[in-house]
Amino acid sequence: MSLSKSVREGSRIALSRVLSQVENSTPIGLHALDELFPFTGKAHKIGITGPPGSGKSTLVNALAKQLRQLEGEPRVAIIAVDPTSPFSGGAILGDRVRMLDLQGDPGIFIRSMASRGALGGLSSQTEAFSQVFDAAGYDFILIETVGAGQSEVEIVNLAHTTIVVDVPGLGDDIQSIKAGILEIADILVVNKADQPGADQSLRYLKSMIEMGYRPLASSAGKHKLAESLSKEEIPESDYPQNLWQPPVLKTIARESIGIEELVIEILKHQEFLKNTRRWQLKEAWTLREFVRKRIEGILVQEFFEQLPEGVLDDLMEKIITRKMSPTAAVDNLLTYNQITKKSHYSE
């Protein structure tokens, strides 16, 4: 039986193997991804982001358990993206704790992903993983990432629903930072709500939403969606039901408090997306970005592979000694561009 067929029939070993092959971009991985793609498009992708210390991992755990309680016992995949450490390989300490906590449940699959390769590759890789889980029959895919940089925004942006997790009592100069992250939130959560300052954080977030971050937040990635799919844009003013007001919730993930309410909001958002065609728009945009990133990767890789040996070194020597500018070197290098028009995984 083919690997992708085993994945679709529920083999965890096959799933694990395909994910590794996809991660390393092997021909086997690309082939499996290809075979699995027709069976994608059903899973609800949920991005969870927030500053370090906000208890995201605990929240994701509690959320996974709660989702499993829903009718039909939906299956849940967790992708833990760790863009923090390109050097150590990104093994997150909390990961093992989490695995211990959830390992008894065959309806949950956890996979962490470190950023080893190029940056552009990280969101593309996350989407590839999502496609595998989707085809394997996972109903919810939770994508967890540390949220402070643009890479995280990019990753989260491929999700249907974005949850931004906040925590009481962070410094005041953090407020201006949060504004940027707020814009991508579909649901806001103040976790560790038993800590001092929780109500203050709640009020702050609510006021931010009301003050005008709402319109942008109402459709994460709308800018880009609008750009690539301008003909399909839905004018919000014409259809009030197209507005999504991001709810702000309090949770204590460690004690599973507030998680039921969070699941209710997630399901409401899912319904909203499907009723307003945003689900399809989001899907279309994500797939377009996926194709774009893959092409970028191939163009760059093949360009450097086909450069005659020594050319780059010689030019670098001239640049370092200031005999040539980087721009002139770039022009020079581009004359070697002879990317062949062959299939990139035909051999």
Place this chain on the structure above:
Amino acid sequence: MSLSKSVREGSRIALSRVLSQVENSTPIGLHALDELFPFTGKAHKIGITGPPGSGKSTLVNALAKQLRQLEGEPRVAIIAVDPTSPFSGGAILGDRVRMLDLQGDPGIFIRSMASRGALGGLSSQTEAFSQVFDAAGYDFILIETVGAGQSEVEIVNLAHTTIVVDVPGLGDDIQSIKAGILEIADILVVNKADQPGADQSLRYLKSMIEMGYRPLASSAGKHKLAESLSKEEIPESDYPQNLWQPPVLKTIARESIGIEELVIEILKHQEFLKNTRRWQLKEAWTLREFVRKRIEGILVQEFFEQLPEGVLDDLMEKIITRKMSPTAAVDNLLTYNQITKKSHYSE
């Protein structure tokens, strides 16, 4: 007089204009960058990163002022990179406060930079800005960025000296995150050292350094340096003087406490880099990455520009309806690859 000549002769207006042109990658900007390049290679680039709320901006301000006190009144440029908000355009609130604080000094130039374009472009853009400041005669270039994702690591990694700023009393699940950032630190700072828990943070960082993060930390980016310049690698074991033990300092930036000590450590690190040839290695690696990123940008841009109209849309339609896989679409698109071998800014 040419724009780049005005920049070199100290015109702030010309400098400001060149930076904008470089930011927008206009022919004028590329041309100026080209003309300025022979005059680069002198500035000491210092990256400052740390979690939101650590008081980085205040520290950078205090540091800039302190550096100005050195013999010869060196000139200081500040590049504030904000990768947080791709949506709002990234105007940081604190920026205006800072400008007000430093605006009286003609030896300081502040420029903030938001991440509008591609991610790969951000570190390349920061390097381009650095080159302009370098040629304009700025002795120190302080590159400030929010530190939690890989994009920040990349940006900071082009600096000669990387300062990681910590703050007392962040949650405990943040510890594992910090390990990744620690590896790139040349100097560690516990800011807001008058807050409870400062000594605990100091001890924690010192123990982390001693426990084994030191070898990696001793030369930020060594991995990559080693990869691209393997012939030039300096075996640390042979030359004990090649070891850099990252110092851990306490500061209260708001009151300029500990900043003098920080400057001393920066100068020590500068001396260390120059004595061990790491300065040149770092320089060579940064320039190589700069060339690489530029080529990536051009390859991708030109590829999509030369695609016949409608081709991408048609393929996307097939993907969305699951009639074709993304991989097959990518293969198909690559057959259109006809990037012309012309100079990329000759017209």
